[in-house]
Structures are given as structure tokens and as C-alpha cells.
Amino acid sequence: MPFTLATWNINSVRLREPIVLKLLAEEAPDVLCLQECKSPVDKIPTEGFAALGYTHMIARGQKGYNGVAILSKRPITDIGDQDFASLGHARHIAGQLDNGVVIHNFYVPAGGDVPDRDKNEKFRQKLDYLNEMRDWFHGDRPQKSILVGDLNIAPREDDVWDHKKLLKVVSHTPVEVEQLAETQDAGSWVDITRQDIPDGRLYSWWSYRARDWDAADKGRRLDHIWATPDISNAGHSSRILRDARGWEKPSDHAPVFATFDL
């Protein structure tokens, strides 16, 4: 049975409960992976989600920062989390659907402003986090798995509004792009979004700081859906719901979708 999955950095699930409900009501993905919930798990407002059929949730949370959750219409089993780079942050959760598919939901550290691991601890932590992701997937090769989330890296030239201008901007530096590629290779992950939409500019994030985000369109593709090769051919119908960036009290990220015939 095909299922549709979406990933969305929500930037406070409590403040943006109304637009989460809007997305669930209008788009009805089977599974919605959220990042930056900025909430302890017991304070996530689950009642409205359940009323729309999302009766299953697995999550990790902390006060004020980070936080990841998976809402599902179908049963999903919590199969644990990883604390890469030993940050003590709620940045990962894994679940297994009733069809056996494993879903990894990640919120990779943003990395601060200065792209220098010696001068910026946050950048070092981001690279360490990706290193440990790579080593983990290399040691325990994933199968029948999907990896989604805000990876905070836009790897391709057409994943950013201006490749040359962003070469020294955290999220598009060569060292980050290389680290992301190593992580992807370690799990033999296939970029489903780019498998479906191989050509042209594609963004999932637009800064709050732009005067007119839509007209300026200075976006980056920071949010990703990957799958292992044994199920990558089942993936299709990828899209980014740009409209959501213009909703009332929006997140600075738009949701990314893919459907899997499994």
C-alpha cells in the first residue's frame, strides 16, 4: 500500500499547531516528521492531531530547543535515538512502520555563522555530528529505510539561490557538502527528492530576515528525503509545498513530500 511522507521543520510545534493541523487536513500525508518542535514531549499538543487520524506519535524533546517528532496515521514503533557528537540534544528519533520500513528523523546542528571548526564550536559540532552519522551508517548498513529531516546543508549548486555567493556561508561550504556526501555514501542513501526532480532550482527554506521572501526567492534546500537502494525505486511524486512558507505565522521551512509504493 502506498504511503506519503512529509518532513517539516516547524520552528515551535506549540506556536504553530494551527498550521500543522492545516497541513494534515489539506495534504493528509500518512506520516509527518517534524523538527525544531522546541517542546518537551509531554507538552506537544497531540489532541488535534489525533482527531485528524494521527493517533500515533513518537518524539524526543527538550525545553526551548531542538526536538523531533513523527506523527502517523499508521502504527509506528519507537526504535530509539542517537546522540551524535554527544550534544545531549533531541535531534534524532527512529521509528518502524507496520510494513517494516524504518524512518530516521534528523535535525542536524545548524553550525553557527563562522565556517571554521577552530574558531566556531558550533561548526565543529556540526561536522562531528555528520562524522558520527557517517560512521554509524557505515557500521550498521541500513535497509528498507528512509531518512528525512532538516540536514542544514544544501548540497547542490541548484539547491541554493547563488552558489558562488554562498560558498563561504554555513550550509553550503565545500567541507559541509563533502561531509554530507560521505554520510549519504555510508548508508548508500538515494536522494529521493532529486531522483524525482533532477533538474532546476529547488528550495525548502527562506530566511525570515528577507523583506519579501517570495519575490527575493533567496532560498536553500536544507530539508531532505533519502531512501536505501532496496526501496528507492518505490519513491515518487516528490514535491515541496512552497505555499506553506506563506501561511499565517509560517515556519521559515516548507514541507517536503514523497510517496513510496511499498
Added chain:
DNA sequence: ATGGTAGGTCTCCTA
């Protein structure tokens, strides 16, 4: 070269 906006929360940190 700079500062622009947003959310959470203990007055500034993070994105």
C-alpha cells in the same frame, strides 16, 4: 560591510 526576523525564556541564546 552590515543587519535584517523569529521563538523561547530568564535577559540572551539559537536559528
